[in-house]
Amino acid sequence: MTKNPQIPLVEFSPEARNDNADIRGYTLNESGEKQVDTYLSKLAEGFQRIRVMPGIGRRHAAIPDDLLRVKVDQHYLVYQHAAAQIYIVRILFTRSKLGRYFEE
16 A cells, blocks of 8 residues: 555654543443444544544634644544644543643
8 A cells, every 4th residue: 555645644642642541441441342442443533534634623712723623422633734744632532621731
């Protein structure tokens, strides 16, 4: 498979990796392995959707202007799109106060 230069690469911040691990652990404890697989697949589909259509995200007053968010089930994928890269900054629960994660 060749890389399409029109489709950006996806990278994850250390915080996004931690968020993903936390989601996995929480879902495993609450719902079991099958639900973990189902939910992580939904998130992976969200990453792919952003990769193919980076402009689908929306701005939000509580996050920095250079970031976008996309809702996937019960989480927001917060990301930055620059040139040939998608940078997943955080994966946050939709009920959380987004601004607290971006305070200086």
